[in-house]
Amino acid sequence: MKIDVHHRCDDFSTYRAARVKSLFNVDSGANFRLEADLDIEGAPWQIGVIVGPSGSGKTSMGRSIWGAEALWAPAWPADAPVIDAITPQGSxxxxxxxxxxVGxxxxxxxxxxFPVLSNGEQFRANLARLIAEAPHQVVLDEFSSVVDRQIAQIGAGAFAKAWRRTKxxxxxxxCHYDVLDWLQPDWVFDTATGKFSRGWLRRRPRIDVDLWQTGWEHWPAFEPHHYLKLPRMIAATNYVATVAGQLVAHVAVSTRAGLKExxxxxxxxxxxxxxAGVGLRFLDAVCERWRLGENRYGLPMPALFHTSHPGLASALRRSSRWTQVSARLVGDDKVRSAASVAKSASRHGFKNPTAGYGGHFRAVQGFRYLGEPVCG
Structure with a gap:
């Protein structure tokens, strides 16, 4: 595919314009031309990248590939949550x-x-909507330009993995080269050098995660990001994952009656x-420690894990290290729970208990950690 970008505007001759031409030996700023030969039709591909400095013609090239209508510019409603704005008729x-x-x-x-989200959240929401709608061909301008580089790189890797599941x-x-290793694109065109290359030879950067056993001292940093507001677990052992000293993930582990699980x-x-795929690997590593008896009790114990998060539940179902053991659509009967609490309180001499648990519609799915599959 040959692309010829040619832009022209008025050639101004004001005093300042003339002085700039004289000082910097520039004849005119009225013309911009870029010619490129993109060999993108000879082999199947899913992700291509046009990279280069600002003002080097990337957007014009993007428009030339499939037309301006292929540029991704979704309209987000200001009066609806993100969960309703993405494919309202979809699953x-x-x-x-x-x-x-996409993280x-x-x-x-x-x-x-969408309008009240942070720049990083908007970046990922746009990627999620693109994946959910999965157009046959699309051009995404200013990819990762408005977010910090760590979010850009992790988001790029997550997007690439999800996009390759579409067709x-x-x-x-x-304008950032640092996302290329994370995207692993099928082809790249660099507007700074005019070079086209097919395939990406460098591997995605490795993430080295350190696992630490701790108390509750790090939980305040994680708590605002947990979807439930609950008291701390009794007699729990806490673990955190860090990358280069930066807090990444947290999980707490306690025991059930009898120290069997x-x-x-x-x-x-x-x-x-x-x-980035850190969360499930972190959970696996902690549960593997308990399975092997590497805990303060010195006892091997299988670990149970419950979640209402659809994405995490799906990931656990796909993993050969986990098996699903329960699935409840709603919580316990709150009236029955309150009656049971009142009966127990009366038996121990307490008066007028008001507690009752359940009554919610939060689907909870339970899983048991099995460990690494053993080949026969």
């Missing part, structure tokens, strides 16, 4: 899967309109690390 599970796949797994964020072709326009709860992955 709820598909929408939550798209949000989780926007923070449930409270799903309930906010569409996406051309990403970016452990229960992992309070799993939180920091928003800037969601989509």
């Amino acid at each position: 709820f599970d598909d929408v939550t899967a798209a949000l989780s796949s 926007l797994g923070s449930v409270p964020t799903w309930l906010r309109p 569409g072709r996406a051309v990403l326009l970016s 452990a229960r992992a709860c309070r799993l939180v992955v920091m928003p800037e690390w969601q989509g």
Whole structure:
């Protein structure tokens, strides 16, 4: 595909314009021309990148590939939460899967309109909507330009993995070279050098995660990102994951009666690390320790984990290390729970108890950690 970009504007001759021409030996600023030969039709591909400095013709090239109508510019309603704005007629599970796949797994964020989200959240919401709608061909301008570089890189890797599950072709326009290793594009055109290259030879950067056993001292940093507000678990052992000293993930593990099983709860992955695949590997590593008896009791215990998060539940079902053991659509009968609490309180001499648990519509799915599959 040959692309010829030619822009022309008035050639001004004001005093300042003339002085600039004289000082810098420039004849005119009226013309811009870029010629490129993109060999993108000879082999199948899904992700292409046009990269280069600002003003080098990336957007004009993007328009020339499939026309201006292919440029991704979704309109977001200001009076509807993100969860309703993405494919309103589509499947709820598909929408939550798209949000989780690009690292926007923070449930409270799903309930906010797009305009009130942070730049990083808007970046990921746009990617989630693109994945959910999955157009046959699309051009995404200013890819990762408005977010900090860590969010850009993690988001790029998450998007690439999710987009390759679709059948569409996406051309990403970016002035940042640091996302290329994370995207692993099928082809790249550099407007700074005019060079076209097919395939990406460098591997995606490795993320080295350190796992620490701690108390509750780090929980205040994670708590705002957990979708439930609950008291701290009794007699829990806490674990955090860090990358280069930066807090990344948290989980707490306690035991069930009889010290036969452990229960992992309070799993939180920091928003800037969601989509990198750190959370499930971290949970696996902690539960593997307990399975092997590497805990303060010195007892091998299988670990249970419960979640209402659709994306996490799907990931656990896909994993060969986990098996699903329960699925409840709603909570316990609150009236029956209150009666049971009152009976127990009366038996122990307490008066007028008011507690009763349940009555919610939060679907809770339970899983048991099995460990690494053993080949026969």
